[in-house]
Each structure stands twice: as C-alpha cells, then as structure tokens.
C-alpha cells in the first residue's frame with residue numbers, strides 16, 4: 709500500500725485508527741479457550757467488529773511469541789485473515805527489530821516475504837545498515853522508533869548535543885529520513901509526547917507517524933492531531949487495550965466496536981475540522 713492509498717482509506721472511513729492486536733491469552737474471554745486457536749478466534753471477532761472504522765491493525769509480536777509455535781501460527785492466520793477479508797487494511801508487525809545488515813535482511817524476509825505485513829517497527833540504534841534491508845521492498849514500510857511513549861524515553865531520547873542543542877530523537881529523524889522516502893518510512897511518536905509533535909513536523913513534515921499511547925496510556929487524540937496532522941492526515945493513531953479489552957464477556961467484540969466507534973467519531977470530527985474530508 710502506498711501513501712495515496714492509505715490516505716484514500718482514511719478519507720473513505722473518516723478514521724485514522726490503528727487497532728492494536730496485543731492479544732493476551734490470559735485476558736481474552738474464558739469461553740474462547742475452548743476454541744482450536746483461541747488467540748485467532750479472538751482476533752477474528754475483533755477484526756470483523758472494527759474493520760469498517762479502522763485503517764490499520766498492529767499485532768504486537770511479543771503477545772504471539774510468548775506462546776511459541778502456536779503463537780506464530782495464530783499470528784500468521786490473523787495476518788492472512790485480515791489480508792483476504794479486509795484487503796484495504798494496513799497491517800503493521802510491531803516487532804521492534806534492529807540488527808546488522810545480513811540479519812536485518814532475514815527479518816525483512818520474515819515479515820514481508822513469509823508473512824504478508826505492510827510494515828514492521830524497527831529500532832534505530834544500530835544505524836543505517838540495520839534499517840536499509842527493509843527498504844528494498846516495493847510498497848512495504850518500516851516504522852522507525854523516534855520518540856516513544858514510555859517513561860524510559862527520557863533515558864536517552866532527549867539527550868542534547870552540547871554544541872547544537874539537538875536532541876537525540878531529532879538527530880534520529882534528520883539522519884534516518886535520508887535513508888528512505890515518505891513512501892517507505894514512517895515514525896513512531898508516542899501520544900504521551902504530543903507537545904513535541906510541532907517540532908517533529910518541522911523536521912519531517914510529510915512522513916506518516918504511528919502514534920501509540922492513546923487510551924490506556926492516557927495520551928490525547930486532540931493534542932496529537934492538532935500538532936501532528938499534515939495535508940494527507942499523516943497519522944495512524946493506535947489504541948490496543950482500551951479497545952480490545954473493553955469487555956471480557958461474550959459481548960467483547962461488540963464492546964470493542966463501541967470503543968473503536970467512539971475514537972473514530974472523534975477522528976471524523978478532526979478530519980472535517982482540518983478540511984481533509
């Protein structure tokens with residue numbers, strides 16, 4: 709999927725919601741544990757209940773990897789299910805990879821050749837050769853961690869260059885934006901750091917941003933949108949727990965839908981306000 713197609717989907721659905729499939733087998737409704745593949749059964753219901761108001765899904769690999777082979781199988785089935793039943797959806801592997809070039813190319817093959825993801829999250833710490841192998845695929849993306857939503861973001865990401873005053877996450881944005889294009893690179897900026905978005909938009913006005921941290925982590929959708937939105941929307945705002953665990957009963961998919969609809973309704977208003985729809 710390219711930027712134009714993503715923006716078209718956003719306009720058509722009036723939403724830039726990414727639903728995070730952080731499917732924790734310990735949190736899903738008990739009755740699903742009788743299914744052959746409980747994680748897939750849960751994801752399928754969530755996807756079918758939210759696909760008309762979501763433009764992206766983001767399975768977080770940790771929740772699948774912790775189940776071993778069974779988890780990997782649930783992940784693969786989930787990706788294939790979304791791809792075939794909701795082909796307009798952008799699918800992000802939240803894997804936070806990053807390794808030397810030849811290993812990175814194996815990660816790229818895993819997510820883009822073997823699994824059919826549109827994008828994978830990548831950590832920038834190991835630099836250009838750890839990122840470039842992901843950028844050789846047409847219409848496939850990396851989402852590079854720039855400024856994360858967690859407390860630990862203050863450990864390194866705000867460190868300032870003594871000579872220039874430039875913060876480390878600003879350096880990451882400036883340098884890495886030369887490695888690819890706005891058609892194969894997005895950045896993660898946490899919703900809890902919305903006040904930094906205006907400055908970030910000065911450095912990368914046109915890249916799409918994946919913004920996690922709305923919902924359970926308390927980030928504000930209106931603040932994120934105010935400072936982060938560009939002429940092609942430029943935002944995918946993720947919410948995981950606040951949507952998928954809206955209920956642990958048999959009505960879990962219906963309740964997830966209700967919560968997704970609430971966020972999407974706010975997004976529609978913001979898109980209208982910005983004259984994008």
Ligand SMILES: O=C(O)c1cc(=O)[nH]c(=O)n1[C@@H]1O[C@H](COP(=O)(O)O)[C@@H](O)[C@H]1O
Pocket residue numbers: 728730768802829855856857858896897898920921922923924925946947948949950
């Ligand atoms: O890369 C991410 O998606 C990510 C980056 C970040 O800075 N903060 C962050 O929370 N995430 C992920 O986004 C999701 C947030 O989940 P909720 O807090 O439940 O909405 C989790 O899968 C996190 O791993």
